[in-house]
Amino acid sequence: MKTLCIKSKIRPLTILFGTILTLASCGEVYDMNGYDWEPDTPPSDSVFNREIQILNLGDNMPKGHLPLDKEDPLFFSLEKFSSVAIAYRSSERWDLSFSGTARSAIGGNNGKRPGFGHGTSSIGAIAVLEAFYEDITEVPEEHLFQQPGYSGLDDQGEFGTPMGQAVYTFFGNFVRESLGQGAPSPEYWHMVYPLNKRLLESFPKATSMYNDIPLRPRTLVIKTASGNYAKIEIESYYKNSLDPLKMIRHRDTPAGCISFRYIVIKAADKRFGFVERGKKLTVNMTTGRTSVSPTN
Known part of the structure; x- marks a missing residue:
């Protein structure tokens, strides 16, 4: 056990300052109000108009990004295709939060409404559409966006919503049946x-x-915290498992590792694929590797 030794002649203010430094250097101490101790960096233009695939979000998380428990959300920046430290929950740095059962509850960042981003300049929102990912070519009308956005389990009685992006099987599996x-x-x-x-x-x-x-089918269209747009398809909630026929609740494939694909466009574009796309980018959170597809 480490102790802090301070000479009696040191002024109380100096003692307090030294104590703060010691506490900050021992263990993982976070400012849960999202204090910006690191400067933010703007997104690169290369993120726009290309498909980005994220594999196993929630696995092998960077220090400070892992939620304190299973009920706390993960935070993700679509424009920087990376997870966001939980200390920045009250900031404009994230666009999506994942929480609840297998992280299937998805929230958006709108700083003007109650939520994790409340009190910031974020203007995010979510539209849940009954359509396949490939069929969505335009940003939906503004009245379809929820602010702050939320999507969860679909049509699950008191546990879900009429327009959620996932289903839960409870005791059994009506999907496989x-x-x-x-x-x-x-x-x-x-x-x-x-x-x-x-x-x-x-x-x-x-x-x-x-x-x-x-x-x-369900596809999400997200207005990012900065006002751009992304269409998103959730692919899996199980580690290293994208095929629904092979998904299983097994120790080797734990739930809560989210895989999804998306395309971000600038607010003025209004159409997905209107500008020539870059090559597909895949980020594997488990391995920490980012790869670029040889073809579009």
């Missing part, structure tokens, strides 16, 4: 599936748990 192979074994219980094209193609007969309506 649609294959007609009988009741799934317990390792398929309590699964969270994003409502994307790959899921609907893998389980074409799957219906909602509550009303027998066929599952519908």
Whole structure:
């Protein structure tokens, strides 16, 4: 155990200052109000008009970026394609937060409304659209954006919302049961599936748990904290697992590692793909590697 030795002749103010320095240097001490101890850097123009894929967000997090517990959110900057330290939760530095069951609850940063970014200049919002990612070519009308934005589980009774981007299977797996192979074994219980094209193609007969309506696609369009736009498809909530048929609740594939793809455009563009795109960029959070696709 380290101790702080201070001579009695030192003034109280000096003692207090020295104590603060010692506390700051021992352990991980964060300013939860988002004090900017590091200068922010502007995003590069190379982020715009290209597809960016993030694999396993939540795994191998940088120091200071990992939430204090499973209920606290992860923060992510779309324009800098990187996670954001939790100390900056009350800042303009992030665009998306992931929390709740398997991090399936998604929030946007709008500093003018109550939320983590409240009191900042952030102007973020979320629109949840019933459409496939590839089919969204324009920014939706302004009245469709929620401020501050929020999206969670889809049509899950009191646990969800009419327009969420994921489904939760509870005790069982109504998604896999649609294959007609009988009741799934317990390792398929309590699964969270994003409502994307790959899921609907893998389980074409799957219906909602509550009303027998066929599952519908969901794509998010985000207004970033700075006012640009991004369309986002959540691909998985399980580490190293993008195929819905192979997703399983196993120790080797823990839930809460989010994979998703997106395209950011500048606010004035209004159309996705209107400007020639750069090559696809993939960021693997587990390995820490960033790669560029050889083709667009």
